[in-house]
Amino acid sequence: MTLKTIMEGTTEVSVPVPPRDAAFPPSAAPVFYNPEMELNRDINVAATAAFVDRLLGKRDMQREEVRYVDAFSASGIRGLRVAGEVGIHATLNDWSQEAFELIQQNIKLNGLEEKAEGCRKNANVLLHEQRFHIVDIDPFGTPSPFLDAASSSVMNLLSVTATDTAPLCGAHLNSGIRKYAAVPLNTEFHSEMGMRVLLGACARELAKHEKSMDPLLSHVTRHYVRSYLAVRQGAKQADRTLKSVGFLAHCPKCGFRQPVEGLAVHIDRECPVCGAGTNIAGPLWLGPLREPAFCNEVLVEMEKRPLRTKEKAMKIISFCRDELDIPMFYDQHVICKELGVSATGIEGFLEALRANGFEASRTHFSGTSFKTDATLPEIKEIIRSL
Numbered sequence: 001m002t003l004k005t006i007m008e009g010t011t012e013v014s015v016p017v018p019p020r021d022a023a024f025p026p027s028a029a030p031v032f033y034n035p036e037m038e039l040n041r042d043i044n045v046a047a048t049a050a051f052v053d054r055l056l057g058k059r060d061m062q063r064e065e066v067r068y069v070d071a072f073s074a075s076g077i078r079g080l081r082v083a084g085e086v087g088i089h090a091t092l093n094d095w096s097q098e099a100f101e102l103i104q105q106n107i108k109l110n111g112l113e114e115k116a117e118g119c120r121k122n123a124n125v126l127l128h129e130q131r132f133h134i135v136d137i138d139p140f141g142t143p144s145p146f147l148d149a150a151s152s153s154v155m156n157l158l159s160v161t162a163t164d165t166a167p168l169c170g171a172h173l174n175s176g177i178r179k180y181a182a183v184p185l186n187t188e189f190h191s192e193m194g195m196r197v198l199l200g201a202c203a204r205e206l207a208k209h210e211k212s213m214d215p216l217l218s219h220v221t222r223h224y225v226r227s228y229l230a231v232r233q234g235a236k237q238a239d240r241t242l243k244s245v246g247f248l249a250h251c252p253k254c255g256f257r258q259p260v261e262g263l264a265v266h267i268d269r270e271c272p273v274c275g276a277g278t279n280i281a282g283p284l285w286l287g288p289l290r291e292p293a294f295c296n297e298v299l300v301e302m303e304k305r306p307l308r309t310k311e312k313a314m315k316i317i318s319f320c321r322d323e324l325d326i327p328m329f330y331d332q333h334v335i336c337k338e339l340g341v342s343a344t345g346i347e348g349f350l351e352a353l354r355a356n357g358f359e360a361s362r363t364h365f366s367g368t369s370f371k372t373d374a375t376l377p378e379i380k381e382i383i384r385s386l
């Protein structure tokens, strides 16, 4: 394997040189490295740092005693960055021999022998054997086969990436149902649907282990979902978490949508606006996707660090912070198209919603998406009046 050294944040890592063939995917390399995930890792460094500050503020504990596991480590880059740039202890695990050897080499390259250790196990075995304050799962595709073990291991923060957006969003419907035991809906808000399917599955897995979750930060980009979930132990806490799991009724004819909390609930199949039959999605996470104060703490961490993706990452986090806590977002262009009117600038449109006494925000999901407490008929009336 021919190697080259790259730098992300303040961490140097040896990674395989990809062939010149543009069609060669990172997953075909002897050890995986995807430069496109630098944004994900930059946010991870800042979010983990912000979380560790909270943890140390509450406990009599040294920074080096905080244990983080990068359970699918490949070159080791994610965990190495956490060890070097956040200063906590990181276990870098990968079941591949080639990855394990590269991890050992990369630990030495950064002089992190004290703060990082390599491990070569099936992630499920490691996570069932050991407990970690922070569990990070960043596998190929779906995290679903690892959520049970991750939930068993985690004490304080579960950080999870899912790159199987097609199953999560309903584009590959049966695959999504198999992986997450949930029915998604592939509508204009499919990206938020995917995030809420994933978080619903996390909530149920954690609940099995009598643990609760509070999402601190969650973001979707084109090809993945990433979420940071604060975890607490306790049956009562877990019961509270499950109260935020439920279903979404959606009218395919007029776009009406209604979240319904609870796992065994009555849901009207008739749309109260137009009388058409609704579709039901779920179980889904219906609670908040992030904590605004935490987003601010992440922004402070980002500001003071040398991160190549800083500008884009800070924009995503600011948008996440300012999003209303309402499932699901609307798409301005979809509604305008239905009404046969051309779309105005989104900021002016949101101002008009606010001027009519409604709450309104943009979202990080797309440039034309927004959230509001106005009903769809109210939104349409305002669009027509512009």
Ligand SMILES: C[S@@+](CC[C@H](N)C(=O)[O-])C[C@H]1O[C@@H](n2cnc3c(N)ncnc32)[C@H](O)[C@@H]1O
Pocket (backbone or CB within 6 Å): 031, 032, 033, 034, 037, 041, 071, 072, 073, 074, 075, 077, 078, 093, 094, 095, 096, 099, 121, 122, 123, 124, 138, 139, 140
């Ligand atoms: C998507 S890559 C990880 C990328 C890495 N976290 C990063 O940020 O660059 C997934 C890695 O998981 C490893 N892997 C897949 N299944 C595994 C399992 N069950 N246990 C441990 N490692 C596994 C693969 O060898 C591969 O290196």
Ligand SMILES: [Zn+2]
Pocket (backbone or CB within 6 Å): 251, 252, 253, 254, 255, 256, 271, 272, 273, 274, 275, 276
């Ligand atoms: Zn309807």
